[in-house]
Amino acid sequence: MPDTPFAPVIHGNEPGSFPHSVLAERHPAIIRQVREAFPYGPGQHRALDELLKSCTDGTVGPLPADAPDRDRWHEWGLAGHTGRSWFDVPWLWAESYFYRRLLEAVGWFGPGPWQGIDPFRPFKRAELDAPETDEELAALDRLRDLPEQERAQALLHGSLWGNRADLGFRLSAEGAGTREASPALVADDSGTLWSLLPPTGTGTLVLVADNAGRELVPDILLIAHLLAEGRTGRAVLHVKPYPYYVSDATTADVVDALRRLRAAGGAAADHARVLWSALADGRLTVRAHPFSCAPLPYADMPDDLRAEFAAATLTILKGDLNYRRLVGDRLWPPTTPFRETTAYFPGPVAALRTLKSDVITGLSAATEAALVAAEEQRWRTSGTHALIQTDPSDQLHAQ
Numbered sequence: 001m002p003d004t005p006f007a008p009v010i011h012g013n014e015p016g017s018f019p020h021s022v023l024a025e026r027h028p029a030i031i032r033q034v035r036e037a038f039p040y041g042p043g044q045h046r047a048l049d050e051l052l053k054s055c056t057d058g059t060v061g062p063l064p065a066d067a068p069d070r071d072r073w074h075e076w077g078l079a080g081h082t083g084r085s086w087f088d089v090p091w092l093w094a095e096s097y098f099y100r101r102l103l104e105a106v107g108w109f110g111p112g113p114w115q116g117i118d119p120f121r122p123f124k125r126a127e128l129d130a131p132e133t134d135e136e137l138a139a140l141d142r143l144r145d146l147p148e149q150e151r152a153q154a155l156l157h158g159s160l161w162g163n164r165a166d167l168g169f170r171l172s173a174e175g176a177g178t179r180e181a182s183p184a185l186v187a188d189d190s191g192t193l194w195s196l197l198p199p200t201g202t203g204t205l206v207l208v209a210d211n212a213g214r215e216l217v218p219d220i221l222l223i224a225h226l227l228a229e230g231r232t233g234r235a236v237l238h239v240k241p242y243p244y245y246v247s248d249a250t251t252a253d254v255v256d257a258l259r260r261l262r263a264a265g266g267a268a269a270d271h272a273r274v275l276w277s278a279l280a281d282g283r284l285t286v287r288a289h290p291f292s293c294a295p296l297p298y299a300d301m302p303d304d305l306r307a308e309f310a311a312a313t314l315t316i317l318k319g320d321l322n323y324r325r326l327v328g329d330r331l332w333p334p335t336t337p338f339r340e341t342t343a344y345f346p347g348p349v350a351a352l353r354t355l356k357s358d359v360i361t362g363l364s365a366a367t368e369a370a371l372v373a374a375e376e377q378r379w380r381t382s383g384t385h386a387l388i389q390t391d392p393s394d395q396l397h398a399q
């Protein structure tokens with residue numbers, strides 16, 4: 001990891017902090033919502049009761065002896081954390097293990113009739129079916145006559161702000177807001193990002209998705225544009241192998257999003273056709289790597305994933321959680337250079353993220369001061385600010 005000032009790993013054990021509230025309040029609320037959304041049987045209710053007790057005032061327990069991923073979780077640190085309070089293990093680890101246990105409680109891993117039933121599906125579907133999604137897709141038609149670079153930038157911003165489940169097809173000038181006291185876009189390396197995806201691109205773009213629904217829709221629209229306009233030859237879309245952090249995208253959510261685009265007609269359906277045929281001929285592939293649900297930073301990624309990212313022209317990581325995993329879930333001084341924290345990454349990498357947790361790097365001192373003056377520390381978690389950060393690695397310099 002980089003030679004930077006000491007940056008402590010974030011834990012959830014400080015009452016009043018955002019991470020503490022996630023463990024103490026958000027997780028119990030998620031259990032409640034899932035129970036209300038499904039007609040579960042007594043076994044599932046009992047397992048959910050046990051999880052609720054364990055995660056609020058108990059300790060991290062082991063996985064069942066026959067759990068298919070038991071060995072993997074041991075590699076990911078389970079043995080060392082077993083018996084400790086959920087609040088005293090790294091926050092990233094605790095959150096990730098919570099979702100693993102929740103899925104087990106409702107029977108996702110099977111065997112049995114509830115195997116593979118996504119406990120978050122009703123929430124994801126509601127968002128995808130919302131009238132706002134229709135409006136956002138209709139807005140695509142208005143982009144048609146713009147020059148390619150402007151369409152590309154609008155779709156990039158759609159994907160960025162989609163991380164707030166807010167698919168506003170902003171043109172580049174909007175949202176940048178540099179004259180405001182507290183800018184919406186706190187870092188903007190989109191110029192470097194586009195230099196890695198020129199209109200003559202023949203390489204592979206990897207997009208590591210975050211949320212389903214109104215974030216995934218603009219993500220795949222961006223991919224469709226990049227393929228159709230020749231800014232990339234191939235694309236790989238990474239999704240989660242199982243439901244995670246409530247709304248994270250799985251393969252089933254990709255299918256739902258594609259069908260939604262196709263049914264919308266107009267420009268949305270044109271994009272769907274591009275994606276459909278790219279999937280059919282292999283220019284677009286969907287991957288669900290186990291490490292996508294790992295409770296660890298990307299610095300600990302396995303060799304096969306490292307090789308895949310190394311071979312990509314650019315890897316775009318979407319969202320807050322991926323950002324935490326990319327730079328390390330640590331309380332960095334906000335002016336720590338982004339590129340120092342991503343130096344380990346095996347190829348060019350970009351982060352598109354709205355700010356929803358305390359982790360932040362790569363701010364100028366002036367930007368940090370303006371944010372603090374306007375909002376104290378609320379800008380870190382409010383989801384009203386966003387960033388585009390790019391580390392071109394050495395490939396850009398070699399061009």
Ligand SMILES: O=P(O)(O)OC[C@@]1(O)O[C@H](CO)[C@@H](O)[C@@H]1O
Binds near residue numbers: 095210211318321357
């Ligand atoms: O990755 P995403 O969807 O952008 O955000 C995930 C998130 O909601 O989950 C964490 C709290 O549980 C925070 O890091 C963040 O706010």
